[in-house]
Amino acid sequence: MKCGANRLERTGACGVNGIHIAKYYLHPFEEPCISFKNGSGTIFFTGCNLRCVFCQNYEVSRAKRGKALSAKELADIFKELEDRGAENISLVTPSHLTSYLLPAFELYKPKIPVVYNSSGYDDLKSLALIDPFIDIYLPDLKFVSPALSKRYTGREDYFEHAEQAIRFMAKKPLKMTTEGKMLSGLVVRHLVMPLGVKNAVDVLKWFKEALPETAYLSLMSQYTPFGEIENFPELKRPVTAREYNAVVQAAFDLNIERLFIQQRSSSGEKYIPAWDY
Numbered sequence: 001m002k003c004g005a006n007r008l009e010r011t012g013a014c015g016v017n018g019i020h021i022a023k024y025y026l027h028p029f030e031e032p033c034i035s036f037k038n039g040s041g042t043i044f045f046t047g048c049n050l051r052c053v054f055c056q057n058y059e060v061s062r063a064k065r066g067k068a069l070s071a072k073e074l075a076d077i078f079k080e081l082e083d084r085g086a087e088n089i090s091l092v093t094p095s096h097l098t099s100y101l102l103p104a105f106e107l108y109k110p111k112i113p114v115v116y117n118s119s120g121y122d123d124l125k126s127l128a129l130i131d132p133f134i135d136i137y138l139p140d141l142k143f144v145s146p147a148l149s150k151r152y153t154g155r156e157d158y159f160e161h162a163e164q165a166i167r168f169m170a171k172k173p174l175k176m177t178t179e180g181k182m183l184s185g186l187v188v189r190h191l192v193m194p195l196g197v198k199n200a201v202d203v204l205k206w207f208k209e210a211l212p213e214t215a216y217l218s219l220m221s222q223y224t225p226f227g228e229i230e231n232f233p234e235l236k237r238p239v240t241a242r243e244y245n246a247v248v249q250a251a252f253d254l255n256i257e258r259l260f261i262q263q264r265s266s267s268g269e270k271y272i273p274a275w276d277y
């Protein structure tokens with residue numbers, strides 16, 4: 001890993017040294033083309049290489065929760081979710097674990113699409129290794145400004161990495177069923193933040209200029225004050241309707257046609273999953 005840790009000996013910046021998960025279940029509330037009818041077979045991995053101060057899954061990203069799994073146990077979960085009717089297998093926060101995920105895919109390659117749901121802070125070499133097992137990319141694009149990413153994650157180079165990673169992900173061809181279930185493709189998510197309209201519009205402009213028309217954009221309104229935000233007064237409130245609507249209008253103005261928008265009632269701690277491990 002680029003943080004320099006030998007994870008055979010200790011944990012790295014991501015907080016783990018192997019596969020740990022906090023929950024797996026059929027998630028009904030992802031974008032409609034992802035959850036579709038039966039729900040997305042979502043697996044939440046412990047640890048994260050980005051460590052946003054406002055993390056909505058704080059206990060999991062900081063490795064305070066989670067159960068260790070072998071590659072075989074993870075492969076069994078792929079199979080179990082598939083048998084329960086999952087529309088796909090969704091790997092949530094997998095970026096720091098690609099080298100551990102490959103053996104699980106070698107043991108069992110799901111017959112349903114596999115979704116890679118990351119922060120966008122991905123390494124191109126790791127992506128190239130896991131890409132043959134991935135059908136759908138579902139990355140965040142959180143920040144364009146290095147100053148903002150430094151403020152909220154400590155990483156000035158977030159956009160530099162995310163931009164390259166998402167351009168790579170955009171090579172996945174778009175395939176949808178006639179009923180609207182995604183089989184292959186790219187959905188870029190942006191969580192609109194308090195005082196975040198300018199950053200969001202910069203994200204939209206980049207999305208429009210850099211990505212092919214086959215890419216989808218998902219504008220999320222569900223920001224909930226959570227995590228290590230004591231020293232960030234602007235983060236202690238939800239996003240207002242005025243802020244979110246301004247970003248949606250900007251997406252319309254830019255003619256972004258493949259667009260998901262979210263009900264503003266989708267925010268609040270009740271939408272943070274109850275962790276199982």
Ligand code: SF4
Pocket residue numbers: 048049050051052053054055056057058061093119
């Ligand atoms: S919000 Fe996402 S990227 Fe940021 S720390 Fe949490 S899991 Fe990681």
